[in-house]
Amino acid sequence: WHLYLNNGHRDTLIVRRARQGHDAATWLDLSQRRLSHHELSAPLLGLGLDGGRPRPRNPGLAELFPDPGARPPLAGLLEKLAGEPALGVYRPDRGDGHLPEETERGRAPLASAPKPAADDGRDQDRPLWLLDPPRPLTLRDRVPHWRGRPLTLFPQEERFSQPWHDLAARRYRVAHHPDGLCCWVFEDDQARWWLQGFF
Incomplete structure (x- = not known):
């Protein structure tokens, strides 16, 4: 999202997904969460959206009758938690x-996972x-x-x-x-x- 302010500045807010998704409702929910935490330094004059290059949807991947008792994927929860700046969510990783x-x-x-380092077996326990x-x-x-x-x-x-x-x-x-x-x-x-x- 690009927020064009009346002082000539532009704020850019990036909304990310844990995995590729085409459902507009989730994108809108994540965008609203991200926008609700952003403080404007001046009144807003315009709003722009850069969605990257769209890909055609594969209709064969959509389920005709989804399981009503199925739990939503954990990736959706991660996306919502990552959109809350006050939580400070991070993924544990190894340092040097x-x-x-x-x-x-x-x-x-x-963020995409870094390339795995050579496993010497020291971190197993x-x-x-x-x-x-x-x-x-x-x-x-x-x-x-x-x-x-x-x-x-x-x-x-x-x-x-x-x-x-x-x-x-x-x-x-x-x-x-x-x-x-x-x-x-x-x-x-x-x-x-x-x-x-x-x-």
């Missing part, structure tokens, strides 16, 4: 940091939600506690050491919380425990 809390970054929810910075855990009877309840530590341990950082080596473990949460915790060289993230 050395510490675990530095490797998580976000990308635009409707990493949680999706990392805390930055890690949260300290209380220790009772040499057992780490979170929210007043003990964590059950799984036996597998992974050591993380980066000599060029000032931080000491970390010994990571997967832990289970009585509430059902699966946590990623580590112990530092001073026998302190930290919560790094959630699976």
Whole structure:
């Protein structure tokens, strides 16, 4: 959408879909959501729409009798959430940091996915939600506690050491919380425990 203002400026608002779509109602709904959050710096004189190059619709893809009980696709929900600037929606993605809390970054929810990097298998047991910075855990009877309840530590341990950082080596473990949460915790060289993230 191009908004032509009486001060000679033009505001451009881009409305994106999670996948290709031809239904005008969805485009109109997404456009109204996007326009409702835009503040004009001057009165509006004109409105223009650039829809790109249209493609012919394949009538064979339309269903004659759609399932009345079918749930709408999740792509539609993502489109609506991405159109709400106050929510700050993003897709989790991997960064280039050395510490675990530095490797998580976000990308635009409707942006095309980057080319996958070579998979070395290191991220298979990493949680999706990392805390930055890690949260300290209380220790009772040499057992780490979170929210007043003990964590059950799984036996597998992974050591993380980066000599060029000032931080000491970390010994990571997967832990289970009585509430059902699966946590990623580590112990530092001073026998302190930290919560790094959630699976």
